[in-house]
Amino acid sequence: MTASRSTRRQWMQLPARIVSEPGTLCLPEQPGVNIDAVLDQLRNGTYTRPFVIDDGRSRRLHFGLDFVQSEMCIDDPDALNFAYTRMMMAFLLFAPRPQHIVLVGLGGGSLTRYCYRQLPRTRITTIEIDGDVIDLSEWFELPEDDERLQLIHADAADYFATTREEPDVVLIDACDGKGVAPAMRDPSFYRNLHRHMRDDGVLVMNLIGKARDVQEHLELMASVFDGGIITHNLRRDGNRLAFAFRDPNYKPDWTTLQRRSTAMQEQFGLDFPDFVRKLRRSRIVPSLSEL
Template sequence: MFNLMIRICLLLGVCSTLQAKDIIHTEKSLYRNISVVKEDSLLCLVFETRKDNPPYQTCVDETDKKRLVFSYTKLVLSGLLYKPEADHILVIGLGGGTLPMTLKELLPEAKITSVEIDPSVTKIARQYFDYQEDDRIDTVTQDGRLFIKRAALNNKQYDWIILDAFNGDYIPEHLMTQEFLQEVKQVLTDDGIVTANTFSESKLYAYESATYQSVFGDFYNVKRRNTGNRIVLATNNKSLKPLPVIKQNAEKWQTAFDVFGVDSDWIYHRFTPEKDWDENSEILTDQYAPVNLLKND
């Protein structure tokens, strides 16, 4: 079976960077080459890219499946420190389905909609990563921007929108622009929040920051220094909740977070309102979204 997998991945062109891993599954979808690999106790989803070492999109620790492996996934839970209750959650980008399944347990009353453009990703999430839909979790196979446009036309609104779509190299450029974020804002409730998974070390850092500020005003950066992880936490309100309130919420969430191996105080200390970018940076628009800046040297 393993030799068969090697032959398949050679045909798909994904073996060059994955030969050292135990390849569990490979397939070529409409959008990308996808692999599921095993490394020690971790089972991981990989989107093939032009990079020598493509980043893992999702990992599950098979010895403790609820434990959140990635820092960025933990940082997304900053949304709960800012807004402890949410009835309707929208997740753009599925990966292995870790976030919807975690939020389902943390928020027992919430309805969660996951939007994923690639049906192969959804299929793999179900087959390998225990992603399960039910009356509280729904999956829509559609481009995230198209979904939000249609949601606005149908007057749908969400308390919390999580932007977590990646194509393997970076965020799809049409999900980074001012026009897109304005559409996102249209489907937010009055006290709704957005948590967007981006990178603090990207050449687009200042452009992205200026773009979010142009739509939402001041926002919190939630990030780890000296890593690539950065969550933009923006709100539909003109003023941000003060840090002491967020700290109080962190203390309330700690027991629930323990199940997932998450330290809520660690997340709290990643919050900063600091504007550490050039506020005169150009705003990303549908006409100006420089793809050449998506990759670092």
């Protein structure tokens, strides 16, 4: 179903100094809540709802005081602040004219905003399971739904099990405070996703969390995607990205991609030549047996 958007007036705003941060703390709580109990939960890491800290320069979505899920520059809301989100856009090297992108995980809307602004001929569908995260979308200047953009409140596993859509690109950035959302640790999720993608489709997934959990997701992907899976570690962020291709016979032509990357850098303002160099040096997992 299409998601409804709430307004900022439904959020409690407090001075962020009460949690040793500058700016304003925005909580998904109504007046009358036991604020002392909420603050205790924030400080000891047991608060279970997302929240925002706004310092006047940037606006950050948190799943805990120690975990920043997304960040938006107030003066440049469409910029991709995190290295891993910029690197995820490397899918354009392999699918330069996508017709339909499905994003799993809204977060602060960085990838949704960027794709919507930079790819005016592309339809964008974003799947988000957490209603509180959807309620935050106005804080992060997410465009309203239109003929090109649709925000859907749903479990991505249910979406791919039932959708009739055939996206040519799927971007998965669905994390909680511990890593990749546990609901995706299921072979049927990857099978359904693979079944619905176009024949030349590209999947990019942000893998973060414990090493054994990341390895399990790679094994699940390799059991479904018969072609090579390119994995790249971002040392500074601690993220690992996996690029998988629906066509089992697809092999990147790195010379052509390097030539294409210069024009793409000028068009999108991202360092596509560096993306090519990094991906070319990255690990390629051709089959489950070689994981």
